[in-house]
Amino acid sequence: MLIPVGEETANAAATARADASARATLLGWARRTVDLIPTPWLITGAGAVLLTTTAAFGGLATTPAEPIPQLAVGDTFEGSDFEMTVVGVELRDERGNALVFPDEEKGERVLVVTLDVVNTFPKPRPSMSVSLNLWSIDGVAVEGIDGPPTLSRADDGSGAPRLQPDVSVRVLAAWIVGPDDFHDDQELTLTLPDSTHRVGKSIVSGDYWDDVRVGAVVTATLTEAVAP
Numbered sequence: 001m002l003i004p005v006g007e008e009t010a011n012a013a014a015t016a017r018a019d020a021s022a023r024a025t026l027l028g029w030a031r032r033t034v035d036l037i038p039t040p041w042l043i044t045g046a047g048a049v050l051l052t053t054t055a056a057f058g059g060l061a062t063t064p065a066e067p068i069p070q071l072a073v074g075d076t077f078e079g080s081d082f083e084m085t086v087v088g089v090e091l092r093d094e095r096g097n098a099l100v101f102p103d104e105e106k107g108e109r110v111l112v113v114t115l116d117v118v119n120t121f122p123k124p125r126p127s128m129s130v131s132l133n134l135w136s137i138d139g140v141a142v143e144g145i146d147g148p149p150t151l152s153r154a155d156d157g158s159g160a161p162r163l164q165p166d167v168s169v170r171v172l173a174a175w176i177v178g179p180d181d182f183h184d185d186q187e188l189t190l191t192l193p194d195s196t197h198r199v200g201k202s203i204v205s206g207d208y209w210d211d212v213r214v215g216a217v218v219t220a221t222l223t224e225a226v227a228p
Helices: 005-035 045-056
Strands: 070-072 076-079 082-092 109-119 149-155 168-177 187-201 205-221
Touching: 076 187, 076 205, 082 187, 082 205
Parallel strands: 070 205
Antiparallel strands: 076 082, 082 109, 109 168, 149 168, 187 205
16 A cells, blocks of 8 residues: 555654654763763773663763863862862981881982872762772872872871861871972972762662763972981
């Protein structure tokens, strides 16, 4: 039986609308579910299935990359619900209140980045990362040094201070370095990370920060601390 042209066109339009609606529903479900899974999990299990699904329908929406701020000592960077200000960078023979223990016989020294940190999130937060889905101040990095720093309070040397909302804390981020790794007046490049705050509702519960990335670059001159 022949179908009139008008009816054929109407059927085609209805089919197209149904396909578009199904596609939008599937993509919306996939994106909402992706938001509930921490980044490290996306390469396994359900995360891999979701990525495959969204890729088949054109992938997740991306946003243009913003320029990374280039800062100097004393500039404040706001990221990961923290305000971070690099106060100075020192090379020390003695640890002071830094919570590291250099080997004097090996000539090891301590490189310390001093930061003023304010937790702008309305809940207390640890200064050290405590799980895969939580980033904190130990994401600060110095070019040429592998591994995260050890954190302590500058005033009393207590380790991994807990950061209360809207309270400024001076923090020491310290690494043990070799005797010839760095020198006085050397220009260093530091990075301050940024991340995305999420609230888990299914697989992960509560607040967490993931998608960790370089938030700002700080150029600083290394100062050799004068022994007391």
